[in-house]
Amino acid sequence: MFKNSILKNISIVLLLTVVAISCDDSGSDNPELEATPIVTTMIDGYQVELLSDNDLRTGYNNLYWKITKDGSSVDIAQISAMPMMHMTQMSHSCPYTSPEMMEEFSDYYQSSVNFIMPSGEMGSWDIMLEFTTSDDMTVSGTVDIEVESSWMITSAQSGDGNTYFITWYAPTSPKTGNQDLKFMVHKRENMMSFPAVDDAELSVYPFMDMGGGEGHSTQFETPTTKGDGMYEGSINYSMSGTWTTEVQVMTSTDTTSAVTFEYSVIAQ
Ligand SMILES: [Cu+2]
Structure with missing residues (x-):
């Protein structure tokens, strides 16, 4: 009995040691990001890798940039990436944000x-990339990209003749049940400038056409502003199939026409 419990203690100590060693081994300094590779290209001797969550498409896309020289990471002081069509x-350009270093993946x-x-x-489309290294080298070049069409963005005209872009941000794969409903709103100031609109109210109406003049909506919470052009609410789809959602943007001075997103909802 006594011997048994000593063995047990020894094996626990051994187990803990193994766990501690394997933790140390996995603690790599610069973890690799797992994402979809879009383009790898050379600009002035620097290798530029562009990745995303999916193939690039109309609507919202995350872009992940990795810049290396001769296989090692590059210290970057400043970086910009402007999309151009x-x-x-x-x-013309479109709404976009500037690259920022990722917290968890410091090479990206x-x-x-x-x-x-x-x-x-x-x-x-291409993206005009420009960066300055910490030793003051400025490098610039363009990265050619392909953008597929999707249902997740639409434009709306206002009574004052302004154009607004409404992006369907979430859910990207609508399914039955409750989920976040998020839109982004941008205004076209000119062909190069599309600032985020934060002071709008949205009018939203989800609808399922059942045919024969029948149809119904479902339970939802109208998205409200959260800053940086983002509007957040929720929706609870009661049925799978084809849905439409009408969206209208109202600012203190301007109201757009209603535009319609059409998409399918899968059964969960
Ligand atoms: Cu265009």
Whole structure:
């Protein structure tokens, strides 16, 4: 009996030692981000890797940037990444944010972009990347990208002749039951500037057409402003199938026409 309990204690000590060693081994300094590779290109001897959560598409996308030289990470003092669409008659940008170093993955910079048009016959997209290293080298170049079309962004005109872009931020894969409902709102100031709109109220109406003049809505909480162009609420889809959601943006001075998102809701 006595011997048994000593053995037990020894094996617990051994087990703890193994756990401690394996913890040490996994503590790597710069963890790799697991994401979808979009483009890898060379700019002035620097390797630029662009990753995202999915293939790039119209609507909201996270962009993850990794810049290396000869296989080692580069100290960056400043970085910008401006999306541009080149069309026959003109070029334009879209709503986007500047890259910031990621807390958990210090080799990566994260930015975001709300693409307002897909690539195609109408034109092509690239991202103008510019960065300054900590030893004061400024490097710039363009990264060519493909943007697929999605249902997750639409534009709305206001009575004052302004154009607003409404992005369906969440849920990206709508399913039956309760979930966050989030939109982003941006205003087109000119072809290069699309500031976030924070002072709007949204009017939202989800609807399922059952055919034969029948249809119904479902339980939801209208999204309200959270800053940086984001509006958060919730929705509880009562049925799977095709749904529409009408959205209208109202600021203190301006009201848009109602626009409609159409998408399918899967059964959970
Ligand atoms: Cu365009």
